[in-house]
Structures are given as C-alpha cells and as structure tokens.
Amino acid sequence: MASVAKLPRPTEMAHRLLSERIQEGDTVVDATVGNGHDTLFLANCVGENGHVIGFDLQAGAIEKTRKRTGNRPNITLHQAGHETLDDFIAEPIAAITFNLGYLPGGDKNLITDKESTLTALKKSVAFLEPGGLLTVVAYIGHEGGPEEGEAVSDWASSLDQDNFSVARYEFQNQRNSPPFLLAIEKRM
Ligand SMILES: C[S@@+](CC[C@H](N)C(=O)[O-])C[C@H]1O[C@@H](n2cnc3c(N)ncnc32)[C@H](O)[C@@H]1O
Numbered sequence: 001m002a003s004v005a006k007l008p009r010p011t012e013m014a015h016r017l018l019s020e021r022i023q024e025g026d027t028v029v030d031a032t033v034g035n036g037h038d039t040l041f042l043a044n045c046v047g048e049n050g051h052v053i054g055f056d057l058q059a060g061a062i063e064k065t066r067k068r069t070g071n072r073p074n075i076t077l078h079q080a081g082h083e084t085l086d087d088f089i090a091e092p093i094a095a096i097t098f099n100l101g102y103l104p105g106g107d108k109n110l111i112t113d114k115e116s117t118l119t120a121l122k123k124s125v126a127f128l129e130p131g132g133l134l135t136v137v138a139y140i141g142h143e144g145g146p147e148e149g150e151a152v153s154d155w156a157s158s159l160d161q162d163n164f165s166v167a168r169y170e171f172q173n174q175r176n177s178p179p180f181l182l183a184i185e186k187r188m
Contacts, residue, residue: 010181011099013169014135017183018095019045021133026094029127030054031082031120032112034103036065042097043075050074053089055082058110061103082120085127092129100148101139101179114148118155125164125184134184141177149180156182163187 008016015038022028024047030039033054042052054077056062062079069075078088082098098121100112124134136156138149156166165187170180 007171010137010169010179014097014099014137014181014183015041017133018042018097018135021131022046022050022095025049027051027053027091029085029089029093029096029124031085031096031098031124032056032100033065033077034061034099035105036061036068038097038099039065039075039077040069042095043069043072046074048072048074051076053085053093054078055080055085055088057081058103058106060106081116083116083123085120086123089127092132093124093127094129094132096124096128096132096134098124098134098136100137100152101142101145108142111142111144112148114144114151117148118151121152121155125159125186128184128186130186130188132186134186136182136184137179138182139179141179146177153180153182156184159184 022045026046028042033039033056039054052075062077102108102111140146140149165185167183171178
C-alpha cells in the first residue's frame with residue numbers, strides 16, 4: 001500500500017506557499033524570528049544574493065536566530081517590534097511571514113499583541129510588491145490568542161478583493177484550538 005498522505009501543518013503550508021513564491025535574490029521579511037527556523041528557511045529560499053530582514057523584541061530570540069543561521073551575510077536582524085518595520089525597510093518586499101504567539105522554550109508571557117500585530121500587518125501589506133505574499137500563522141490556544149486571531153482574520157477578510165487575494169488554511173476537526181494560516185497575496 002502507498003504511504004499514507006499527511007496533510008501539512010499550517011507552518012508547513014506557509015513554507016510551501018512561500019517557497020513557491022520566493023525567487024533567488026529577493027528581499028523578504030521574517031516579522032517574528034523567534035528560534036530562527038523561519039529565518040533559516042527564508043535565507044535558503046532567497047540565496048546568497050537575496051536578503052532576509054528579521055525582527056523580534058527579545059534579545060534571546062535574536063541570539064538564537066543568529067546561532068541557528070550562522071551569521072549569514074544575507075540576514076539582517078533587528079531587536080525591534082515589527083510594528084516599527086517601516087523604520088528599517090524602504091524597498092518593496094517579495095514575502096513577509098508572521099508566526100504569532102510566544103517563543104517556544106522562552107517566556108510565555110511575552111506574546112505577540114493584537115494591536116501591534118495589526119499595526120505591523122497593515123504596514124506590511126503596503127511594502128509587499130505586486131505578486132508578493134504575506135503569511136500569518138495564528139495560535140489561539142493561549143490567553144489573548146483567540147482575540148488576536150479573530151482580529152487578524154477580520155482584518156484580512158476586509159482587504160479589498162481587487163487588490164488582494166486572501167486564503168485561510170486550518171484543521172477543522174482537531175482538539176485544543178489548532179492554529180490557522182492566513183495567506184495574503186498582493187495582486188499584480
Ligand atoms: C511563535 S514565536 C516565532 C517562532 C519563529 N518564527 C521560529 O521560526 O522559531 C513568536 C515570536 O514573536 C516575538 N514577538 C512578540 N511580539 C513581537 C513584536 N511586537 N515584534 C516582533 N516580534 C515579536 C516573540 O518574542 C517570539 O519570539
């Protein structure tokens with residue numbers, strides 16, 4: 001018998017969509033670098049001629065990401081809130097990824113916050129180049145998570161269809177409030 005297919009988790013689906021979209025040499029943003037898994041993935045997608053710009057509030061997250069990615073020259077990390085990304089970015093961006101919630105293995109009280117997340121998302125779509133992709137993985141199992149997830153989903157649903165395509169991916173029958181993925185494409 002053929003091996004049993006396994007549906008991708010939201011984080012895996014985000015990587016699939018991002019890897020289809022990102023070209024070598026692109027400039028992309030990791031809005032929540034955390035332990036650096038997404039940053040490393042993005043750095044591999046854009047290659048040595050591309051650029052990954054990463055943000056996190058926590059010094060520990062920046063340090064872990066630096067270690068995981070081996071200080072590659074195509075990665076620039078900022079210990080700053082993603083809601084200030086317009087202080088650091090001037091050029092159009094091919095892809096931006098958000099992985100909300102708390103740092104696995106870190107301080108569970110330091111979580112992304114509904115208001116700053118919305119500010120950052122609104123600024124992010126303005127920087128996306130035509131055809132660019134924004135992904136958001138939202139976790140709704142921790143305190144504040146459901147409110148943040150709902151606010152992000154409501155905002156994404158309200159984006160003008162002539163300018164953006166918005167899709168949502170999630171498991172429908174999983175216990176314990178599973179995360180969901182929003183994929184937002186800026187139309188050409
Ligand atoms: C779920 S973790 C990210 C996981 C990460 N993408 C990875 O691959 O390991 C969420 C991160 O968002 C960070 N964070 C919280 N608020 C933030 C903000 N306003 N700006 C940037 N990062 C923030 C937290 O410090 C935490 O490291």
